[in-house]
Amino acid sequence: MINIIIPCTPNYENRNVINTINKGIDIVTQFIVLYNSIKKNWKSFEYKINLFHNKDYPFNDYDKSRLSKLEIDIYAVEADYEHSPFAVKCGGISHKLKNSGTHRLYLDPDMIALNEPMFDLSCDWQAMYAGSSNLSIFNYINEKYGYNIDCKKYDLTIRNPYKAYMQNKNEYKKLIPHFNGGAVLVKESLCGKLAELGLKSMGSCVDTNLSNNGRHMGPQYGFAFSLVSLSENWKPFEPGFNYLLKISNPTSFGINNIKLVHYCGRGGDRIAKKIFKEAFEAYSKLMGS
Secondary structure, three states: OEEEEEEOOOOOOOOOOOOOOOOOOOHHHHHHHHHHHHHHHOOOOOEEEEEEEEOOOOOOHHHHHHHHOOOOEEEEEOOOEOOEOOOOHHHHHHOOOOOOOOEEEEEOOOEEEOOOOOOOOOOOEEEEEOOOOOHHHHHHHHHHOOOOOOHHHOOOOOOOHHHHHHHOHHHHHHOOOOEEEEEEEEEHHHHHHHHHHHHOOHHHHHOOOOOHHHHHHHHHHHHHHHHHHHOOOEEEOOOOEEEEHHHOOHHHHOHHHOOEEEOOOOOHHHHHHHHOHHHHHHHHHHHHO
């Protein structure tokens, strides 16, 4: 059984905080869209959906009512870092759950499940590559926060590992280890260690040696290094899982080939609502929501 863990800390004051991008759709609705799409389209494996939020940011009565209609377990946890109150990824990965499983699948809420995924459960972890990488920030996070990954063994001329992987998935081992943190599958026995490694670089979000973009991306780079440090027994997700909508072309790739679409980034929700209009509207209205 796979425990699906999804962060969903409400931001009712619409505050701008490092590591967050506010969207035109509230986070509880994002969660409901993802929840309903998983329930509708993923039938090939057993799972339990778990919601995590910062214990200091409770839901209002309206959202409590909406969430009460869903078959989920809700956990209130400490923020991963005091200056990033909406980050609860490491807490979700390591927190003791009511239902035991073999793996945890972390998913950001700004996603829609479209078709059945295929996981390789023999791997210790799986993730999908991210888009363009800033090597100076990448190297700084690697060294400053003590990951010390040997990046010389990768082809550093390939700055966009996501696009390179989508074009040729067989050459993944030479790609720079920059993974999008929106979807990660990890064996239950390694969850505690992964969270411990991920927390090491959370301070990068307030690191004055970095630009605003560097502070935004720092924890994602750190989490990518955490995965590589965790185990060498890994594979990327199949193309189409954690499909990055803003840097991909669904028409040429084939919408039927998309397993999980990620509408991350500023304005990503507008693109998702346009391309997946019917699905988006249907999944946001199911279950009385």
